[in-house]
Amino acid sequence: MRKRTLFGGIMLGILALAAGAAWAVAAEVGKPAPGFTLTDLSGKVRSLSDFAGKIVVLEWTNPNCPFVRRVYGEGVMSTVQKQYVGKDIVWLAVNSTNKDHDDFESVESLRKTYGEWGAGFTALLLDTDGKVGKMYDARTTPHMFVVNTEGILVYNGAIDNAPRGGKGETVNFVKVALDEVRNGKKVSTPTTKPYGCSVKY
Amino acid sequence: MTILFALIAWTMLPSRLVAQVAMAGEGTPLVEARLVTEATDVSRPFVVALSFTIASGWYLYWKNPGDAGLPLDVQWRMPVGFQVTALQYPTPDKIVHGDIVAYGYYDELLVQCTVIPPPGYVAGPDDAVRADLEWLVCKESCIPGRDSLSLKLERVSNGSVVAAGDVFGRFRERMPQTLSARNTVAGPLSLRTEGGHIVATIPLSGAGASGVTDFFPEPQEEFVVDHKSITVSDGKITIRLTPYDSAARLEHLDGLVIYGRRGYNLSIQIHKTP
Numbered sequence: 001m002r003k004r005t006l007f008g009g010i011m012l013g014i015l016a017l018a019a020g021a022a023w024a025v026a027a028e029v030g031k032p033a034p035g036f037t038l039t040d041l042s043g044k045v046r047s048l049s050d051f052a053g054k055i056v057v058l059e060w061t062n063p064n065c066p067f068v069r070r071v072y073g074e075g076v077m078s079t080v081q082k083q084y085v086g087k088d089i090v091w092l093a094v095n096s097t098n099k100d101h102d103d104f105e106s107v108e109s110l111r112k113t114y115g116e117w118g119a120g121f122t123a124l125l126l127d128t129d130g131k132v133g134k135m136y137d138a139r140t141t142p143h144m145f146v147v148n149t150e151g152i153l154v155y156n157g158a159i160d161n162a163p164r165g166g167k168g169e170t171v172n173f174v175k176v177a178l179d180e181v182r183n184g185k186k187v188s189t190p191t192t193k194p195y196g197c198s199v200k201y
Numbered sequence: 202m203t204i205l206f207a208l209i210a211w212t213m214l215p216s217r218l219v220a221q222v223a224m225a226g227e228g229t230p231l232v233e234a235r236l237v238t239e240a241t242d243v244s245r246p247f248v249v250a251l252s253f254t255i256a257s258g259w260y261l262y263w264k265n266p267g268d269a270g271l272p273l274d275v276q277w278r279m280p281v282g283f284q285v286t287a288l289q290y291p292t293p294d295k296i297v298h299g300d301i302v303a304y305g306y307y308d309e310l311l312v313q314c315t316v317i318p319p320p321g322y323v324a325g326p327d328d329a330v331r332a333d334l335e336w337l338v339c340k341e342s343c344i345p346g347r348d349s350l351s352l353k354l355e356r357v358s359n360g361s362v363v364a365a366g367d368v369f370g371r372f373r374e375r376m377p378q379t380l381s382a383r384n385t386v387a388g389p390l391s392l393r394t395e396g397g398h399i400v401a402t403i404p405l406s407g408a409g410a411s412g413v414t415d416f417f418p419e420p421q422e423e424f425v426v427d428h429k430s431i432t433v434s435d436g437k438i439t440i441r442l443t444p445y446d447s448a449a450r451l452e453h454l455d456g457l458v459i460y461g462r463r464g465y466n467l468s469i470q471i472h473k474t475p
Contacts, residue, residue: 028396028397029397029443030396030397064342065342065343066337066343066344066345101341102341102342103341103342134300137300139268139269139300139301140268140269157425157445163271164271164274164335188446189445189446190397190445190446191397191425191443191444191445191446192425192445193425193426195269195271196269197269197270197339197342197343198268198269198270198298198301198303198339199269199301200341200342201298201299201301
């Protein structure tokens, strides 16, 4: 099933390019999530297709971005990761920082930082050439995507509605989307404006 | 008038610096903020401004920061009965890294507003206009900062406030004007859907229309604006937006029509055909 949607995604991409589409091919809510293969912090190769049939959360991250530090420091990110990662939900963090950027960190440094932050993602994937980030049009860190069990992208946007941090009630868009997907419901808010630092391609 | 260093307010983790005074070499703060005014009479509405000096190569954001970043957050504290208008921003620059668009300011920024005292107001010795600010200043990376500023009202009215220099004069031309000043008419707007997106097209007409180079949208609720999609060609502005959900309705589109580095206000109300 995943292979077919991946193929479909590629064909759509080729057709769009051939048609000279004004808008670059990127992940589209309601369409199959673009497939990819990246290496994680332990050197293991991971493909989106490995997780066919599961709900997948993608989280663009950069440990040197003050927004990322805040969402981990305040427990916003790690709490949701730990609450939801399990048999049916996979959480993939992606770092698309280019290696010449000041914000670039080594594998050892990333492992240490996210370990200290108590991160609960399944894996942190290295996208140093930015290809996957650009396929998804990931613009900020954090920038969140949710893929349902059929491989369809169902959420694209911010982690929550509090770019400056929560003072009072905040809505965690990813939690809401995950609860809806698990209950077989349509995601009620499929798109929001992501907040954060720009991804350092 | 206070000069304070930018602090990383959110970093509180053992492996990272607990507090970092963000400096650009030689101990110069990245952002210095002051509350300034040219007014000498506080018994009637007067203009007050936040004046920022920014380290070379770094920028602060416009009210719509673009794809990333954060605009200024200003919390005013004033004597009872005072009101303050919304902040007026000068026309920003567009700062592009690859496909990521930001709107912001290098070197300096002056953000103005009008303070409205209650009728018959006379300044008491402790009365002040205070601003608690938070900003995000970026170059390759971003550093949050904050400051608390105050302007004693008695000092404004007895003329002992330190002069603002020529900053108001420097920014006069940078404040957005009305579009008619450019002999340009924008509209009527048309919308079409394209997959899960909306494409808005605004035709431009009038003698000045060919001088339009860009459009900077104001912050939009309920829609994600694709800033890199904004183009001006064939006598029209085109913008692609994505609704948050199926209930989202585009009711107005506001922003600056750009001619080189000058901006002109545009506000379009969208009337749906029945």
